[in-house]
Amino acid sequence: DIQMTQSPSTLSASVGDRVTITCRASQSISSWLAWYQLKPGNAPKLLIYEASSLEGGVPSRFTGSGSGTEFTLTIIGLQPDDFATYYCQQYNSYPFTFGQGTKLEIK
Amino acid sequence: QVQLVQSGVEVKKFGASVKVSCKASGYTFTNYGITWVRQAPGQGLEWMAWISTYNGNTNYAQNLQGRLTLTTDTSTSTAYMELRSLISDDTAVYYCARLRGYHFLHPFDVWGQGTVVTVSS
Numbered sequence: 001d002i003q004m005t006q007s008p009s010t011l012s013a014s015v016g017d018r019v020t021i022t023c024r025a026s027q028s029i030s031s032w033l034a035w036y037q038l039k040p041g042n043a044p045k046l047l048i049y050e051a052s053s054l055e056g057g058v059p060s061r062f063t064g065s066g067s068g069t070e071f072t073l074t075i076i077g078l079q080p081d082d083f084a085t086y087y088c089q090q091y092n093s094y095p096f097t098f099g100q101g102t103k104l105e106i107k
Numbered sequence: 108q109v110q111l112v113q114s115g116v117e118v119k120k121f122g123a124s125v126k127v128s129c130k131a132s133g134y135t136f137t138n139y140g141i142t143w144v145r146q147a148p149g150q151g152l153e154w155m156a157w158i159s160t161y162n163g164n165t166n167y168a169q170n171l172q173g174r175l176t177l178t179t180d181t182s183t184s185t186a187y188m189e190l191r192s193l194i195s196d197d198t199a200v201y202y203c204a205r206l207r208g209y210h211f212l213h214p215f216d217v218w219g220q221g222t223v224v225t226v227s228s
Contacts, residue, residue: 032211032212034214034215036152036215038146038152043202043218043219043220043221044144044152044202044204044215044218045218046214046215046216049207049214049216050214055216087151087152089152089154089214089215091211091212091213091214091215092211092212093211094157094166094211095154095166095168095169096142096154096157096211097154098144098151098152098153098154099151100151101151101152
């Protein structure tokens, strides 16, 4: 199985900040990586797919990068609505696997 | 609009079975795979399984193999997830989601609202 290691597990930031979350795969997954946002009581929301493609309707302050085994999600200019938990997920092969999640908290 | 609507809250006894439905609308059901993901209280997301809505092929997470069965009813555009021999660790919110295509190499682009399953003794 491909292991996905996400860091940090918790991130404290302020409105307007720039933040970066890192995701590392235990073996190459090319660009078959997605980022999801999860808020309590809501279903996960797809933000980024194929490592760097922005899902329709997602604000451009979200950007994804990377390939192979190293990936990042960057949010530039945090908004109050962005405080949530973020997960990376590989869909290169079964079993699909998620990172442990990064909780983005208000500082 | 494209949506997945899941069945409601379930409370089950230890050792029982649960069957959760996921009804699709707004798109051609058989053109996209369906996957299931769960989140236990205080835990992260866990992928459970995938099913082809086209021919019923499946792929299960190894830790659930033998207890989990995915099915579909193409006449009603509905997917089902049945989990048997429930244990306390199965207490979670269960989500269905649509793959953007048939198989792997596609992200999960549409999600159901989630179904809370509680297992009690």
